Amino acid sequence: MNAFVKAAAAPFKLYSAIKDEVAKERRLRLNDGIGWSTFGGRTSNAGKVVTLDSAMQVATAWACIKLSAQAVSSLPLKVFDKRGGDNRVQIDDDIADVIGSDGSPNEDQTPLEFWEGIVAWLMTTGNAYAERVTVGRSLSSLQPIMSTHCRPVRLTDGTLVYRVNDRGKAEDLPRDKVFHVKGFGQGLKNADEGLSPIAAGTNSLGAAMAAQEAAGRTFANGMRPTGFFLFDQVLDKKQREMAHAALVSPLQGSSNSGGVGILEAGVKWQSVSLNPEDAQMLETRRFDVEEICRWFGVPPIIIGHAAQGQTMWGSGVESILIAWLTLGIDPICDRIEARIKKQLIRPTGNRKRYAEFNREALLQMDSQAKAAFLSQMVNNGLMTRNEGRAKLNQSRSADQNADKLTVQSAMVPLDALGQQTEGNQARAALMAWLGINQEKQDDEHA
Template sequence: MTNDQLAAKERRLTLKNGAGWAAAFGTGNHAGKSVNLHSVLQLATAWACIRLTAQAVSCLPLAMYERRGDNDRVRIDDDDVAEVICDSPNEDQTPLEYWESQVAWMAATGNAYSEKVETGRRLSALQPMASTHCWPFRDAEGVLKYNYSDRGKNEVLPREKVFHLRGFGFGGDVGLSPIQFGAQAFGSAIAIDEAAGKLYGNGLQASGVLSSDKTLEKDQREALQKIMERFVGSTNAGKLMVLEAGLKYDRLALSPVDAQMLENKRFSVEEICRWWGVPPIIIGHAAQGQTMWGSGVEQILLAWLTLGIDPLCDRIEARIKKQLIRPTGNRRRYAEFNREALLQMDSKSKAAFLSTMTQNGLMTRNEGRAKLNLPRVAGGDALTAQTNLAPLHLLGNATDNNTARAAMRAWLGIEQSERLPDDHT
């Protein structure tokens, strides 16, 4: 068998490729519904969980840094990898669009793939690859490769050509897909949505009955059935029905099973949120008796950022360092998302953060102004700190008069060596 035939055999979708079959035809479940990426994205809860997770990560500014002596670090802009991941990933996408798509793929399927385009030994672009069309496998020698199907053509890419983001898993070559392992929950949610849609399509009511004290002929029943069909469905709601020959219409009330189904629809929202670790309040769903505002909601948001968004950022940063930076030989460089950007829309928290950082000597005034997009000011590059606390052995060295004079000198801009006219000390 030739090498081309061996490659073609490896590219075929075999019975062992469960992920490939699941992506194409869906995963089986007791509800009997096809559960795949397309069907799951039609659930509003799944759409919101994936969208908000992808947007929360992609909106964080990404930059590359290099560690220097004394554990100092500087930002690196004139670097090929930094230009690709921070400025222009490829010819078509902005950095926000690229990382949003990668996080969305990883959240939905557990994996995100991009082809590394290189000019010589220089990384020039990252071209996204659909996770539903890419399957990692190991050849007979145990070497990791990627089988990618694009526009009807199959291609086998070596490990060095693919930037692979893995989601949660137990090790191995791929992350676990929430859609595949949550097929029971998603199948039930799809079935509930379908049943609810049919219920609303019938005017949110079960069938009704017509009664009469007379016996109808067969042709009369058929004619009456056609007449009644004009009043069935939500599009015919409100029409006036005229009954004759002693006919009476009795509407059947909504059955307890149908009413419970609508309650199950609320439960399915919380069940789906668990698969992505997104609190229901984040997607606009409040549990019974819970409000949409308050300090409790704020703590839930912080927990989601800490346990959901931050681990995703760490996962992406580690993969960038391993697959994009280390091959260049720059082991001191690393990429990092700026988590402080999450405070951009919270003016109170941002003001408290900047105030604390500048008053405790951790950030200069100009560094704080830069985060507010304000111009630099003269004298703003010095680190400052509060001096209201002093060691015990210095207590009593400063008097109230001296403090007042020092404040007056600072206000008037007088140097320490100069004296005020009434200063006789």
């Protein structure tokens, strides 16, 4: 009977053992730095604990992340097909309906909000995730996943899964169910995820937080330094209480700024802290701004901070802005476009389809630059006048030549270049009737 009970219980024991192993695998381990940093943060050399929330309270970090996310998310995103003759045709399929500027990524977000969140997570944690929801083989939505609640994991057999912490319960999603945009640094430590700028810049952010706290405490104390009142005798308990009430309390706090105290009977003041000028607090905070901007790849002038002796206007600032768009915004767009092609478009089997942000939209607020761009495109035969009008959200022109490519030569259609106009034909006929040789005349002029 005993043997029968043991044999019957064996499958249940095996199930329990497997269940326990799976639970252990999904628990937060001691060597899981990313997992623990999500809850407790990282301690900087300045003694401040840096978490995602505390980092976002630093004005410089907030501005760098916000401006970059807004710049990328404001660009129109379209899906195109590359066809014969190197021709590009805009496509309006299920993928474009989800990721495109005119689509809907999910039930709750607009395209701008979705991509703004993706870029924000990319710049803070180095990774951005969204769950792919499909109907059959068609993509129906992208549900954003908080990067602090998701991480890629390689199983013992090498399979890549994404471990998502959903309300305290861990769930593994297969790689084909997750849209993952990786930031800089994948491969330096882990080929499956990018490096977090906040984690890598813990010491810089911690120093800025410490300087900010010190400045706040200094102002809260009415700009008075920390120190001691020195007495030439030993005070008893009652005398200490009276001295504290008469000297210390009336001078503490910003509300008592400008108050006057009385020192008597040989009492002296001994300062034990540097004043803001001696501590070079302003220079320190200025350096912190520039240091944090380096971590996020945003020039300080973009967030309203001018370096020593630098003007806020002029061609120099314009060059810095172009450099930021080229080296900061464009690489982020390239990362997203590459991931869309690899994870959303390629699985459909169409290798000639791709998604692209319209960088021209960055000219939207610069009327002079936009006018120069459109003039160059139309006058050089790269864009029709109706295509130019579409860029300005104007209705199409009824002129039949408005849909033809033209060049600067009096706006002559491309297919009419090299052909004689009616005026030239009449002039040639008159010269032939008069017996004037045009080639001989040209040689004489030469």
